[in-house]
Amino acid sequence: MKNAALSELFRQLPSVNDVMGASAVGSLAASYGHDSTADAVRVVLARLRQEITSGLLDEDALGLALSGLAGAVENQLRQALGYSLRAVINATGVILHTNLGRAPLSDAAIEHIRETAASYSNLEFELGAGERGKRDVHVDRLFQRLLGEEVKSKEHAAVSTIVVNNNAAAVLLALNTLAEGGEVIVSRGELVEIGGSFRIPDVMAKSGAILREVGTTNRTRTADYERAITERTRLLLRVHRSNFEITGFTEQASKAELVSLARVRGIPLMEDLGSGALFDLHSVGIGGEPGVLDSLRSGVDIVTYSGDKLLGGPQAGLISGGSELIARMRSNSLFRALRVDKLIYAALEATLLEYVRHDHDAIPTLRMMRLTKEAIGKRAEALAARIVAPKLKVEVVDGESILGGGAAPSSILPTRVLALTCEGLSADELAARLRGSDPPIIARVDEGRVLLDLRTVFTAQDEAIESALAMVGRNG
Numbered sequence: 083m084k085n086a087a088l089s090e091l092f093r094q095l096p097s098v099n100d101v102m103g104a105s106a107v108g109s110l111a112a113s114y115g116h117d118s119t120a121d122a123v124r125v126v127l128a129r130l131r132q133e134i135t136s137g138l139l140d141e142d143a144l145g146l147a148l149s150g151l152a153g154a155v156e157n158q159l160r161q162a163l164g165y166s167l168r169a170v171i172n173a174t175g176v177i178l179h180t181n182l183g184r185a186p187l188s189d190a191a192i193e194h195i196r197e198t199a200a201s202y203s204n205l206e207f208e209l210g211a212g213e214r215g216k217r218d219v220h221v222d223r224l225f226q227r228l229l230g231e232e233v234k235s236k237e238h239a240a241v242s243t244i245v246v247n248n249n250a251a252a253v254l255l256a257l258n259t260l261a262e263g264g265e266v267i268v269s270r271g272e273l274v275e276i277g278g279s280f281r282i283p284d285v286m287a288k289s290g291a292i293l294r295e296v297g298t299t300n301r302t303r304t305a306d307y308e309r310a311i312t313e314r315t316r317l318l319l320r321v322h323r324s325n326f327e328i329t330g331f332t333e334q335a336s337k338a339e340l341v342s343l344a345r346v347r348g349i350p351l352m353e354d355l356g357s358g359a360l361f362d363l364h365s366v367g368i369g370g371e372p373g374v375l376d377s378l379r380s381g382v383d384i385v386t387y388s389g390d391k392l393l394g395g396p397q398a399g400l401i402s403g404g405s406e407l408i409a410r411m412r413s414n415s416l417f418r419a420l421r422v423d424k425l426i427y428a429a430l431e432a433t434l435l436e437y438v439r440h441d442h443d444a445i446p447t448l449r450m451m452r453l454t455k456e457a458i459g460k461r462a463e464a465l466a467a468r469i470v471a472p473k474l475k476v477e478v479v480d481g482e483s484i485l486g487g488g489a490a491p492s493s494i495l496p497t498r499v500l501a502l503t504c505e506g507l508s509a510d511e512l513a514a515r516l517r518g519s520d521p522p523i524i525a526r527v528d529e530g531r532v533l534l535d536l537r538t539v540f541t542a543q544d545e546a547i548e549s550a551l552a553m554v555g556r557n558g
């Protein structure tokens with residue numbers, strides 16, 4: 083387009099004041115406030131200017147855009163003043179999806195947050211004595227129930243647990259407390275990176291401990307640890323290979339051997355479990371994923387794990403182990419910097435009580451893991467039968483759900499998925515439409531089809547999927 087024609091289009095753009103003077107925009111200002119409305123007008127006008135510059139608008143298109151200006155301002159206001167963080171439907175079948183907020187909380191956890199956060203609470207107050215108390219007591223008593231009794235007599239005099247911001251913080255606090263200025267022995271096969279920014283060597287450096295690598299990527303023996311022990315050694319560390327497996331010609335020192343080596347040399351053994359299940363994963367057909375109790379029972383001194391992975395609670399880092407070592411971590415000033423707030427304690431306490439009561443189905447992620455392929459298939463068939471959308475082809479086929487969140491990287495849960503194709507749309511376009519629905523639906527794309535796995539969809543959300551599919555399948 084010629085420059086002269088462009089400047090003619092620019093001339094037709096109204097000023098911010100002109101737009102604010104229009105009656106439809108005036109009533110927006112009355113409900114959303116003058117400043118926010120003026121901001122929204124500026125954004126909308128800037129967008130039009132940009133579109134003119136890029137040659138996207140001719141005379142007619144601009145006229146149309148200007149006639150819908152008040153509507154565009156209102157949309158902009160809604161977006162700017164609405165929540166950015168919002169609920170989505172996870173139809174990926176990945177139960178612990180880090181990008182989608184990991185574990186959804188149980189009803190009891192939400193209710194306990196609501197009742198304690200909307201009021202004052204005894205977070206750090208001993209009601210009996212009327213004195214200052216410790217915030218850890220609320221959950222430590224439950225961890226004692228879940229871990230302490232069984233482990234106590236066998237391996238540890240007493241087991242305590244403290245809570246920090248996340249498992250990365252738990253590892254940092256433990257390493258700093260137990261090994262600052264000294265060496266920590268780790269196998270080269272366990273120098274892992276989890277989710278981009280958590281790397282064992284980096285956390286080690288930040289903790290002030292010195293990493294002493296032993297063995298090779300695929301094979302590390304107990305003798306390798308033994309040879310590396312010097313008077314500088316403060317800790318033996320085992321790290322769960324959360325998001326990968328090494329197969330083939332491999333060897334890993336057994337936990338029992340490491341425990342006895344640690345005992346003989348008087349050095350603590352710590353295990354970064356990552357996911358850290360508090361229930362028996364074999365019951366859902368998943369093997370080879372060590373639980374927190376397994377580690378403590380076998381004599382590991384300190385275990386670190388996340389609150390929002392297999393435990394199914396809020397984001398938190400848990401450190402469980404012998405009371406003396408835990409007491410040292412509690413008195414480290416880093417603990418104060420990494421501590422969690424009352425909302426997390428409330429959610430964690432409610433979740434742990436569900437474990438104490440063996441009410442596993444109350445915890446959403448555990449319930450999802452326990453769903454059978456048959457039950458999911460039935461729901462998928464029923465949903466497929468209700469969808470009336472001429473352009474949409476819906477099939478129910480076999481699929482695989484995964485735990486995610488760095489747990490049991492190669493174990494899958496068999497499932498049934500809705501496989502969708504839509505006339506006139508590629509699979510990626512269809513997935514984008516579903517993300518654009520309200521609430522957004524997040525699906526997987528596989529071999530030209532969009533897959534919806536109802537394992538991770540709450541039953542109450544089936545209806546929203548039904549209407550989103552009807553909408554997309556009607557219009558293509």
Ligand SMILES: *Cc1c(COP(=O)(O)O)cnc(C)c1O
Nearest residue numbers: 248249250276324355356388488
């Ligand atoms: C997930 C994971 C972490 C990090 O835990 P966050 O709670 O995300 O901080 C650390 N170590 C291992 C082995 C993990 O699997």
